[in-house]
Amino acid sequence: MIILRWLAVLLIFVIEMVAATLPIIDFVKVQIQDRAELNRLLQFVSDVDAHYSDLLQGFVIIYADDAEQAMLKAAGFNFQVVIENLSDYYAQRAARDRQARQAITHSMGGFRTLAEIEQTLERLSQTFPNIVSKFSIGKSYEDRDIWAIRISDHPNVYEPSEPTVWFDALHHAREAMSGESLLLFAEWLVSHYAIDLTTTRLINSRNILLIPCVNPDGYEYNRQQHPNGGGLWRKNRRKHSNNSYGVDLNRNYSWEWKYDSHDPNSGNYQGTAPFSEPETAAIRDLLAQQTPSMSISVHTHGNEWMYPWGYSALPTPDDDIFRSYAAKIVATNGYTTDTAWNLYGITRGASDDYHYGMYNSLAFTVEIGHFDDGFWPSPTRIPALFNTVQPGYNKIAQWAGAWAEILAPLWTEQQGNGDEWFDAGEIWNLSLFIKNEGVLPLDAWISVSSHTPDIMIDDKPINISLAPRQETLTVPFQFHLADMIDDEIPYILDIAINYEGFTSNEFLKVLLGPPQILADNLATIAVLGQVAPGNFVRIFVDGTAQVTAEVFWSLETTTAQDLPNIEGAVYLAGNIQPLLKGMTDINGQLNWLLQLPKSTELSGKTVYLQALLDFDGKPFVSKLTKVQFE
Template sequence: MRRALVLIAALGLFVLVSSPPAQTQPPPSLVYHAYDFTGTTNIAGFGVWEFRSLKDDLFALAEQYPEIVRVVSLGQSHEGREIWAVKLSDDVSTEDPAEPETLFIGGQHAREWIGVEVPFLIAQHLAQNYAADERVKRLIDNLEIWIVPMVNPDGHEYTRSDPCPTAPQQLCRLWRKNRRDLGNGIFGVDLNRNWGFQWDARAGGSRNPQSLTYRGPEPFSEPEIQAIRDLVLAPQRQFKAFIDYHSYSQIVGWPWGYSFEPPIPLSEDKRFDPPSDSVEYARIGETMAKLIYSVYGQTYRACQISLECPYPAAGVSTDWFYSETGGISFVIELRPQGSEPGFVLPPEQIRPTFEENLPAALYLLEQALPELIVRDSPRDDGSVPSGEIGFSPDIRVDGAPLGIVNTTEEPFGENDHENAIANAVNRVYVTVHNRGLTDVPNAVVELYWRDNSQLDLSAWPEGWQPIDDDGDPLTAPTFRHFVSIPANGSATVTFLWVPPVATPDAMLLVRVRHLQDPIRLLRDPALRFEPDRYDNNIASRRVQVFSTTLGTTK
């Protein structure tokens, strides 16, 4: 039964709008499409434009496809306009914790009209092709896809003013910021410099309220991006992929924007030189650029925002999304390449711009389909974190001497597990499963341990040490491997472990991550005492470490 839902997130209120049996179209909105087609003009590729406003089109889409499309108000702008989102999912009326979320947004900058149309047309394409296109159906059946075409409705509406109501000497069409009244006739914050991660870094944001890139009085001061933040941080959701559409310059860019450093998830253990996501970002970004090129021969440059692109920028959405989720985060600068026609893209280029970006968008959605799992217990099916600690059957110890079950001297089998031996080489087998629908190349698998008998109350990561593979304190331990895991498949990696002391209660902890399936960032220190309780990518197993050979567990 369809009903209105009110979801109270950690940082805001979201109202999911629906009515039985489908969403009815509300009165016309003052927020129009970027290109104001009233039905009197025949635009190439569109025919006659049927709806007067973006709001009307969104609700019409939900009314036509009520089983898979839902319109959501995320909040309101400074001037009281709704921030409308579309959710697409096979069971759109519920929040499925087993399905990862993805997010496409557009229209942060008011003058970038094509950045509104492309995400809207992607939503329309997904809804219209669900029944007939197996690829689209697989995406909607396995993801919760969120699309927010217009983040800055006040600024956009101002760009449609003629003449400018507050600054007649200026061209409203090229207004960039929102419409926050800063006093003394000054208006606007650059929404894409107001995101909370590295907001005060020096790259690309201004403290001057009159600047086009004014970053605002404080991080997340603007309600428009507070709405997006609260959607992403809602505790029942796990967002894994993000695109922020802008124009112009034809770029596929990834973090960091604020720094020349390579992207490394904030959830990583910084003590031991964690690997960056640069290679995977380049692989995905270059693939997206090639897919765009394959449609109409338009070249989009794939690059880290601060380096090869280059336009260093701090307080931007792509950096914030990656910092919070560890997931895939891109900005796409759409047509044209240069200042002619610049922001004023002719309407006949709307359809080609959408069509060339559609394959890249579908590809990125597919990159959110992997689901890496190390089981917490034999009962764990991987749908959601089980919360069990210390019983993972995917972590198995072959204690010294290697290769046999020590109590029977039979060959060590694929289900065997036994005690470890101190100051000797033990093997640890770790099996990682991918219950998702897309292959994962080069997932990072790490193995840590701690002596629970010492009652070390340190949280992650300080309370854990990487396994020592040779017992030599002067050599760096090999506690990290890279493994490729096929869709709906598994892979096993082998670690060597030389425990320094015997202990009745050791704990082995496995962490597996990839840009396509990141580990959640646990900001609450209380949660970091048991990191394996909250994420399918983390699991543990209790092990006894003896000074001599003392048995096995089947």
């Protein structure tokens, strides 16, 4: 018993020793005059935040302990501590916010520990064995498994015929939200399988690979030092001969790798050779075997969606393609997008340059979160931060193969009274603007059918072949409206699209008679009865003037105020599409299509729409239009 007690005392002593030797790291802002002074600074400090430093503004952000700060002082640097003991700051914020909001979150400051990440992957593969499999891609320096999951229709095998889309996170051990975002995305995907057709198509036709923790040793080290979150270790845990630790895994890839730092203490130390680290070697081997057409490597923080190159200021040959895809994503989340070089400065040996340089994969590096979120955001921020990236992750997975989007329907009256509404007894043509949003060629069959004998459609399917990012207007489907058709109820046309061995359906609503005009002015927004999220409504503009339109919507408003001045009003310009360039209809009106937000939060709600138009340089504000969502 006495021996046991002695052991316990000894153990406490050892734990205290470890705690006492743990460096306390502050968030420090150093005044810097020029590049020469920066180079001098780099001799004293190991962890420079290139992202939030600004040489033009004359400061550099570093994460530094007391010993480093003492050296800076002795060397005559001017600096100030912005946040003392950054790890404690993160952990205390997490504890406080968890208590205040009773957020149900995971144990490490709201984030999953390495063990909890593994449990999540195991649970997903056990609960959804038909679409999820868990496997190890290799071992870390300290012999831990690097786990991956495949989400696909035959998850236990790699099917080369299905395009691969790749997601990885936690190259950098302290960037907690990066791994969490992939686990939330995996949970989101499987919970929509066999429920919504789009996600079902996605999972059936892709090899979706997710590697939520590339750097298990560094991540576990952070938990050991800071079990409540806030650990600031970045690199892996390789031990160097000078007793320092770690290689920056996101500088250890071979594309334009260069030995530019001989200091293994540096937070960006690139290692002794490309792929010197078992973690990056494991990624390299899996990439060679299951090469993605698109990929995302997740980091934090900065609210950025970056693409290659990082090693060079020159644009890649695919710069336009990167730009157009990134623009669609940042329209959903307001992130900044550009090359890694332009946003971050030179980064050699990073994973996105390797994915793209070696395999031509369209590779993005995502930096989740705002400056204030830091490396360990408040757990109450996790859902909101995930929402900033989820649409982009989903789109990248879709675009990684062929992906058909119906941009708009085009209706043309063939036989009838000449007005632009559907009336009983008329014959109409329906053509579809379809775009292949994906990076692989689309070869699809499309058919249109009706759910009622009152609408008869020539149901011959048509074939379309579209190169990547190409769009077309299909040959028309003709449909006849019965003479005795009831004009009160909406009719549904069912558009079936078959490609990659899978059929998905979209639905178009046909309402007879003129639409209910809810606002009438020089410009009107016409709404065909009730609308569903994601539907198109038409905006009619009198005259043939050169018009540009911006549309805002809001949940709350008073009619006295214009929407752009109302807090919470959402700008929708990114979703405005001309029905047909320069097209005027039979009444001399310009037709525009406005796609309503797809958010399910809008179900059952009333929103207000307002168009801001520009007629040959003269601004015009339409009346507010109330729209009731189904």
